[in-house]
Amino acid sequence: MSWLDRVRNALPFGAKRDTADNLWHKCRQCQQMVFVKEWEDNLNVCPRCDHHDRIGAKERFAQLFDGGIHELIAAPAAPEDPLKFRDTKKYVDRIKAARAQTGDRDAYQNAFGRIAGQGVVIGVQDFAFMGGSMGVAVGEAFVAGVENAIKRGVPYIAITAAGGARMQEGTLSLMQMPRATVALARLRRAGLPYIVLLTDPTTGGVTASYAMLGDVQISEPKALIGFAGQRVIENTIREKLPEGFQRAEYLLDHGMIDMVVHRKELPETLGRLIGYLAPEKAA
Amino acid sequence: MTAFLDFEKQVAALDRQIAELRDMGDDPTLNIDNDIARLEDKSSKLLRDIYAKLTPWQKTQVARHPDRPHFKHYVAGLFDDWMPLAGDRNFGDDQAILGGLARFRGRRVMVIGHEKGDDIPSRMKHNFGMAKPEGYRKAIRLMQLADRFGLPVVTLVDTSGAFPGIQAEERGQAEAIARSTEQCLALGVPMVAAIVGEGGSGGAIALAAANRVLMFEHAVYSVISPEGCASILWRTSDKAADAAAAMKMSAQDLLGLKIIDRIVAEPVGGAHRAPEVAIASLGDAIALELDGLSGLPRDAILAAREEKFLAMGRG
Ligand SMILES: [Zn+2]
Numbered sequence: 255m256s257w258l259d260r261v262r263n264a265l266p267f268g269a270k271r272d273t274a275d276n277l278w279h280k281c282r283q284c285q286q287m288v289f290v291k292e293w294e295d296n297l298n299v300c301p302r303c304d305h306h307d308r309i310g311a312k313e314r315f316a317q318l319f320d321g322g323i324h325e326l327i328a329a330p331a332a333p334e335d336p337l338k339f340r341d342t343k344k345y346v347d348r349i350k351a352a353r354a355q356t357g358d359r360d361a362y363q364n365a366f367g368r369i370a371g372q373g374v375v376i377g378v379q380d381f382a383f384m385g386g387s388m389g390v391a392v393g394e395a396f397v398a399g400v401e402n403a404i405k406r407g408v409p410y411i412a413i414t415a416a417g418g419a420r421m422q423e424g425t426l427s428l429m430q431m432p433r434a435t436v437a438l439a440r441l442r443r444a445g446l447p448y449i450v451l452l453t454d455p456t457t458g459g460v461t462a463s464y465a466m467l468g469d470v471q472i473s474e475p476k477a478l479i480g481f482a483g484q485r486v487i488e489n490t491i492r493e494k495l496p497e498g499f500q501r502a503e504y505l506l507d508h509g510m511i512d513m514v515v516h517r518k519e520l521p522e523t524l525g526r527l528i529g530y531l532a533p534e535k536a537a
Numbered sequence: 538m539t540a541f542l543d544f545e546k547q548v549a550a551l552d553r554q555i556a557e558l559r560d561m562g563d564d565p566t567l568n569i570d571n572d573i574a575r576l577e578d579k580s581s582k583l584l585r586d587i588y589a590k591l592t593p594w595q596k597t598q599v600a601r602h603p604d605r606p607h608f609k610h611y612v613a614g615l616f617d618d619w620m621p622l623a624g625d626r627n628f629g630d631d632q633a634i635l636g637g638l639a640r641f642r643g644r645r646v647m648v649i650g651h652e653k654g655d656d657i658p659s660r661m662k663h664n665f666g667m668a669k670p671e672g673y674r675k676a677i678r679l680m681q682l683a684d685r686f687g688l689p690v691v692t693l694v695d696t697s698g699a700f701p702g703i704q705a706e707e708r709g710q711a712e713a714i715a716r717s718t719e720q721c722l723a724l725g726v727p728m729v730a731a732i733v734g735e736g737g738s739g740g741a742i743a744l745a746a747a748n749r750v751l752m753f754e755h756a757v758y759s760v761i762s763p764e765g766c767a768s769i770l771w772r773t774s775d776k777a778a779d780a781a782a783a784m785k786m787s788a789q790d791l792l793g794l795k796i797i798d799r800i801v802a803e804p805v806g807g808a809h810r811a812p813e814v815a816i817a818s819l820g821d822a823i824a825l826e827l828d829g830l831s832g833l834p835r836d837a838i839l840a841a842r843e844e845k846f847l848a849m850g851r852g
Contacts, residue, residue, distance in 0.1 A: 337783065337785050340783065341771055341779070341780070341783065342771055342772075390849075390850030390851075393850060419760045421761055421769065421770060421784065423760075423850070424760060424783075424784040424785045425758055425784070425785070425786060425791055426796065426849065426850045427760050428741075428759070429849035431718055432722060432849070433850070435715070435718055435719050435746070436846050436847045439722060439723065440843075459739050461715075462699075462714040462718075462743075463714075463718060466711045466712040466715040466716075467716070479711075480711065481701070481705075481706060481710040481711035482702075482710065486765075487701045487702060490702060491701075493703070508707045508708075509709075
């Protein structure tokens with residue numbers, strides 16, 4: 255896919271890119287300025303410091319599926335604002351703002367496509383939508399994605415990014431942990447592999463459920479992955495956290511994931527894994 | 538002596554008056570008995586009124602009350618021939634989650650639950666009921682054991698949450714919780730969970746993905762503590778009461794949302810005022826649920842549990 259196509263696909267942001275400010279991307283890690291085109295051609299990875307920036311479903315689907323070709327999988331609508339929640343703002347207004355900002359209905363999208371010619375359903379959690387937080391709609395989409403994979407007889411890949419559960423949905427958000435887990439049990443019974451790609455950041459209840467239940471666990475470099483927040487830990491134990499704590503490489507060292515893979519290598523790695531784990535077609 | 542909560546001040550004042558009158562001895566000319574009876578009546582009415590309309594934040598304080606019965610009291614009051622089992626076979630034996638074999642009203646069961654401890658040394662020993670990965674992995678091991686030998690699983694949930702610490706993270710806190718939840722959902726034997734105090738987030742659901750979920754009248758069950766929610770969404774933990782109300786974490790709200798299946802009544806003034814009454818009520822509720830699940834084939838038990846959790850939030 256060309257850069258222009260990608261910009262066009264990224265609407266409603268496309269229009270803003272005409273301004274001079276948007277010709278440049280400032281790396282969140284090294285603070286250096288990079289041409290947006292160069293940055294995007296580099297898969298939203300900083301060409302200076304290799305920082306893997308957070309990206310949404312559209313970019314993931316474009317980057318991972320063969321030729322970027324994919325078919326979106328609709329999830330049933332979830333009840334909105336089940337608790338009539340309001341903090342300093344109404345939850346419904348926060349959702350509206352997130353929808354306007356991202357162009358998505360909620361924080362999780364699924365699509366079917368091929369990687370190295372092999373069918374697969376990928377679900378992507380988008381940190382840009384309310385911190386990727388897991389509420390009923392995310393649970394609904396996760397279940398829909400897994401069920402679609404079962405129906406097609408293909409592997410399921412979850413690409414996680416979340417600050418945790420969506421507090422505005424209270425205990426219903428907590429219930430999405432067992433809910434997603436049931437869907438995965440069914441995937442397993444169907445003999446289909448479940449691959450998790452952890453991205454920055456994956457924390458809280460998302461980590462403590464589907465993000466850690468993969469048959470194979472992959473992470474992008476330096477992604478923050480953990481159960482408890484770092485400030486909570488510091489306040490509880492009153493100790494400095496070790497260097498690199500809760501980063502992908504740290505988890506690899508502690509036996510919590512199988513591999514840390516650069517974004518450039520993901521299609522190849524996923525393709526090989528699917529080749530090993532997906533049901534073999536009868537010759 | 539009961540530790541009074543903030544909103545019980547008037548009751549505390551009355552009880553102090555009653556105690557003072559009692560201390561005056563039994564001088565018949567003072568007619569103290571009548572005064573005492575009148576004050577006791579007033580105190581119990583007041584307590585009843587207060588507890589009939591506790592706010593979610595007040596319930597949170599009741600659920601955390603230091604005198605509230607917890608795991609060891611339920612084990613002593615409800616189960617015979619308690620045989621604790623220990624260890625996750627990998628790292629250690631986490632004292633924040635206890636478990637073992639027991640007989641419950643004629644049934645053989647596996648009992649697993651959080652233990653908070655009830656004085657400073659025991660609270661330290663049990664890490665205030667905040668489990669580490671080895672605690673959840675012990676729970677997984679015991680659930681698998683129960684499943685193999687056909688024993689129903691009864692869990693007693695009472696935790697502010699899983700322990701947030703460096704070693705807990707290094708040993709895979711998130712994975713341990715995820716696997717424990719998965720194990721609950723994979724059981725072919727009946728599982729009944731009771732939220733007896735605090736049901737705190739992932740640390741609670743890891744032991745609560747059960748066929749039937751009971752909850753005490755004044756227990757709380759939430760995705761994050763009210764203080765945590767307030768400090769994130771309101772940017773000050775002073776708004777914990779607002780957060781508790783907004784998150785709908787009371788048993789009454791959660792029954793309406795179909796997150797729990799049954800509310801277990803507490804004695805007036807909360808479980809800590811008459812622990813033996815609370816414990817017996819919980820026992821009756823557990824027995825009722827186990828009766829309802831007994832005799833079902835393994836597939837049906839598992840499928841029913843899966844369907845229930847698959848529908849969570851579907852409205
Ligand atoms: Zn950079």
